[in-house]
Amino acid sequence: MIVGTRDLFGFERLHYHPRSGKWAGGISQLLRESGESAGEPDVAAIAGYLNGERLVGRTVLHDVLAVPPGHALIQSAHGLEVQDAPSQPVRGDLETVLRESLQRALDSGKRVALALSGGLDSALLLALLRELGAQQRVTSYILATGMPDYCERDAALELANLMQAKVKIVQASEADFVAALPRTTYAVEEPMFNLHPVAKLLLAEAMAEDGIELAISGDGADQVLRRDQSANYLPLCNALFGAASVGLHPPFVDTPVVEHLISLAADPNKQCLRDLGARLNLPDRLVHGPKRGRLAPAMNLDPLLERDRIPALAATLNLPAPTLQPDTERVLWTTLTLILDHLGATRRPV
Structure with a gap:
């Protein structure tokens, strides 16, 4: 049985928790509805976010997966599975x-x-x-x-x-x-x-x-x-x-x-x-005219950037300690600490 389909370009989020057999749009919603804890961070997925090579179908949590764009989530006797759900082209105006x-x-x-x-x-x-x-x-x-x-x-x-x-x-x-x-x-x-x-x-x-x-x-x-x-x-x-x-x-x-x-x-x-x-x-x-990029300029993140804590977090995640010199690195590690804390996942990873 198809329990959800994600559009071809991923506009609508769809996450699932294989062990509990639950699914929801967002991660926090999924944890609430499943009654599950956040579990451990997904180190490989986090490394992908940090280096720009995101892992398809993975999230910052080891136990929560994402349905990729253009796929459907299927509930079967074997649990939750993902299968292709391609869109069909229809020429119009x-x-x-x-x-x-x-x-x-x-x-x-x-x-x-x-x-x-x-x-x-x-x-x-x-x-x-x-x-x-x-x-x-x-x-x-x-x-x-x-x-x-x-x-x-x-x-x-x-x-x-x-x-x-x-x-x-x-x-x-x-x-x-x-x-x-x-x-x-x-x-x-x-x-x-x-x-x-x-x-x-x-x-x-x-x-x-x-x-x-x-x-x-x-x-x-x-x-x-x-x-x-x-x-x-x-x-x-x-x-x-x-x-x-x-x-x-x-x-x-x-x-x-x-x-x-x-x-x-x-x-x-x-x-x-x-x-x-x-x-x-x-x-x-x-x-x-040419298309212009639309990235925000560097901003002062000192109120949020936990410089003393981040090296320890990196060590816990078995990741290299960041220098926090490039703006992208400061934003990535600030938002990483924020989301792991918010989800309750700042513990020993798997």
Whole structure:
């Protein structure tokens, strides 16, 4: 019997505990519902997080496994097993399937907002909302950090003004990012190498304060178009909005949109989106310009970074002691200690 299926790009998390035969979306939820303790850390999986070579199907806990993207969880006489559950390509029309996805969000009966950055993906969605006459009904939320090379306020406002959209600016400082890092880590339940996911939580929390129930976002376009099934970002986005009690609706991972996009050749340059953007009269910088990376700058993690404790934790995990000089290393070890403590797994590993 199929008890759960994970979508092709891993947007929805699905974890299971083989010994107890239980499953749930998140690790903490699974431990609560199974009545099991965290058990021991999974050293090999943790090493994979730290060196950028994640182990498919593994988590920071030895006894909790993750269903990989594009797989189903099966309950049989032998216990819980994982099997392939591939998606089938269905050729359609990109603009049509995106419009239909947006319309489903608008018809949900929930208060809906758009997470607007200065990039192509969310700009396309705003342009389509304008075509549907909803750019004033659906407020565009823009995160303004004021951080050099990590603030898209001006670019996003340019788009909003072009589309005559209703806008809400959410201010977030470095102190806000650092203060939100524990909440972010507890939600994603894995170590992170950069603070960019924190931006998702800050935006989601601002929406929740305003009574927003469903957020439309451009997340997933890159992953689907380049066939990236690593699930190292999309499920984090979903978990972070969920932690703020805001549903996340990214049309680019909606089933009909995915089925259409995988019927085409892989398109890492997102030419199909650029072509649609040209038809919708998006700014030239989006239609023809290069894609910009979106990593957060280095921030002062001293309030959270346990420098004296981390070498002992590394020794317990049989891992080399980090220098804590590179920013990625500081973020990884800070979030690793946070999540292991949160799950109750800072004991002798297996």
